[in-house]
Amino acid sequence: EILFNLGPPPQFMLLLTGIPGQENVYLWISVPFCLMYIISIVGNSVILFIIKIDSSLHEPMYIFLSMLGVTDIGISIASIPTILGMYLFNCREISLNACFAQLFFIHSLQCIESSVLLLMAFDRYVAICNPLRYASILTLPIAAKMGLVCVLRGMAAMFPLPFLLKRFQYCRANVLSHSYCLHQEVMKMACLDITVNSIYGLFITLVTVGLDSLLILLSYVMILKTALTVASHAECLRALNTCVSHLCAILIFYTPEIGFLSMIHRFKKKALPQSEILLSYLHLLFPPVLNPIVYSIKTKEIRKRIMNIFKNYSTNRLQWGH
Template identity: 65%
Template sequence: MSAVNDTKFQPAVFLLTGILGQEDVQVWISIPFCFIYVTSILGNSVILFIIKTDPKLHEPMYLFLSMLAITDLGLSISNMLTTLGIFWFNFREISHDACFAQLFVGHSLMFTQSSVLLCMAFDRFVAICNPLRYASILTPNRIAKMGLVSLLRGVVLTFPLPILLKRYWYCKDNILSHSFCLHQEVMKKACSDIRVNIVYGFFVSLSSLGLDSLLILLSYVMILKTVLSIASHTERLKALDTCVSHVCVVLLSYVPAIFFSVIYRFGQSSSPLVQNVVGNVYSLILPLMNPIVYSVKTKPIRGIFSKRRLTRRISTCDMEDKILICLRNC
């Protein structure tokens, strides 16, 4: 069939399935999904508020953490609307332009987040391997530039993807087995030659996730080398403790991302449900876990939560005492 004849099968919209094979119970599935979305948005917003309002946290480590929280907020919000629209209102249709815009935002934030994690690894490397120059290397101006470069890198790497997808004719089925749009899923629906997308997508994955994970691994090899040269066992543990939160977040970020990429590129026989679950784990669990990890493992943030809880208790006790005094006087 010629390309001219194929055009008449061009669908006007894509159809999102949500959780594939679980359409009958998606109203119930929406409850934990909604809880996770709200919790991740609140958690990351609280982290941003604490860092902004406490001058003691205006340090490189926490400034990078605020960048990570912003990318997590963006990932949650960009996917939340279509996901909850499917679960609550059975609204499965999404136009081509809206789908391309969603995947552009999602992939840009994913690559930006990878760059921020690399910046955080560099922060720990300088803090442990070159502590005397820490303040002079990671100045606020330089940190702002690193954040801007991370964002621009994500945007530049992702920008060709929707442009390439927009050039294709989609004369195959228009059903996407996800609750949001992904480049890997959309390009498979094209009836055109998608080798350019495959090659470019592989290049982007290697030059962002692959390169960043390699540089992060290298930074921690250098950190371990420095830590092991410290004579004091207590100082070793103290230095490593500052890296625990970042290592946990890196594992939470890269393991699902690499697994997701491998499944789509090499697991052709894998179940669409498996791909769906891995995609939701990355877009849902990661923004939820990052604030939890840093709240539990970072002493200054944990201390602020404890201090504010104590302040509320004292205020409550003072109020109760005042009420008792008023009652006695009466």
Template identity: 55%
Template sequence: MHNLNVSHISHHSFLLTGIPGMPEKNPWMAFPLGLLYILTLLGNGTILSIIKMDSSLHEPMYYFLAILALTDVGLSMSTLPSMLSVFWFNAPEISFDACITQMFFIHAFGIVESGVLLSMAFDRFVAIRDPLRYASILTSGVIGKIAVAVIARAICVVLPAPLLIKRLPFCRSNVLSHSYCLHQDAMRLACASTRVNSLYGLIVVICTLGLDALMILFSYVLILKTVLGIASWAERLKAFNTCLSHVCAVLLFYIPFIGASMIHRFGNHLSPIIHTLMANVYLLLPPVLNPIIYSIKTKQFSKRIIQIFFRRKGRP
């Protein structure tokens, strides 16, 4: 009778998981997670506000940074509803349609972020290789077209994934491994062949995130070659310093992603808590830390933030 009920409801809803094996500990995660989301909104909101207010920051590098901040907010907001539902309200059930909608946005924003990081690598290459024509090459129109292309690519490659999930029958357990919906997580609960889903997911990862990572690496090889051709050590150091924030953002995105992917494919013997931790780090950490990295490593931002802080502090 129990199996019959699971078979019936699994077509209409899934059950999300907070802390695996320790549901009673979920409330302890509510406030740390809430703090992470608040820091994400404050940090990225500050970045966007400063870029909008300060006309000296109306340059290609900062336009790309604004797009990255918007992407980070979108990625965080994609996981927020189900995270709050599980950890704050102890309501783990999510409808099938809501699950595949969330799945689409999480994967789409992940691919958009990868595309934005690649665009920022191209931006750094142009700035260092041809600084005199930098602003004329990367005009507002060109940046807008790059942004549209990055978003269109993400939508086109991710859209089939939820549709492939929707065609599958679910007659096993309806309990997902995380507090949000992922394609690979929902796929494992199907009671039919998922070979097409697995193959499509692998192709998407290789052709988007994998290709982007290789292109970013190639961009930095060209940047390194250009920088080493500069005679002055001071100029070399200055050129490298302009890339430091971007390198940190790239590592912050790709290292957790690779770690989460490796654990998902080869870490079946590991504790479910490790799987959950890595998946959450991959989705939650970059949106929190990217604004901090750029605020510390970019002089214009640190100066502007200090000015705003002391101006408010000095008010009667």
């Protein structure tokens, strides 16, 4: 019997998908994604720069805000390049290993962002409910350790995902329904039983994002209860006003995930495929874009320093002009 060595089998490639039926305007669709990418990177970088150079902002609240900014930059870098590659250059193919790496970073960073929002809720809880002990409870070393735990927790929770997927043989349709990789989509392309992956994915979601959202809700129930017991109405509003930026960040992060996406999956047969894809973009890409805008507008210290930067820049230009 003669055996012919034809080399290793071709690598299984996945195909990314854009917005169905809009192939003729992909170039124009790439424009808002380019703008979102620029706004996310520049906006979060400006906030990080301001917090770094201003020693008066070296407080737990702004340390957590810095972590949120770094996480948002990471999400943008992990997801938008493949989206732009598909819409701009029609680069639809992605290898399994690249897909595994992308889904690991996307899921890890989203888990870390959820944890950071929980830390920020805890910061507001201590500041409003126990203001006299705030400085002793939330010191900078403690805040740094809490942040490190959140990062390690997110990475440890998602670390098994690529290995759980790598053990499979893939033989089903290789077309993703998004222009980036997610664990719940890739595992459906496997030839073998995916029960372990499904159970682990659900378990991790419940003990990370699910638990974080419940603890954030509990924190704000306690904050509201404390604020309503304050004798002065003005003091109550002042206390709650310090939470506005964080509440906006919570709504931006959790509303698409818990509300819109669950509705789309519930009425999946009736919903247009474009709706599901647009909502997935909303869920993934809006927090990195809107968070720096919200904090620049609603946080007085950040807004004041950004205005000073523009003011100094304008003054210097006038001086150079003369």
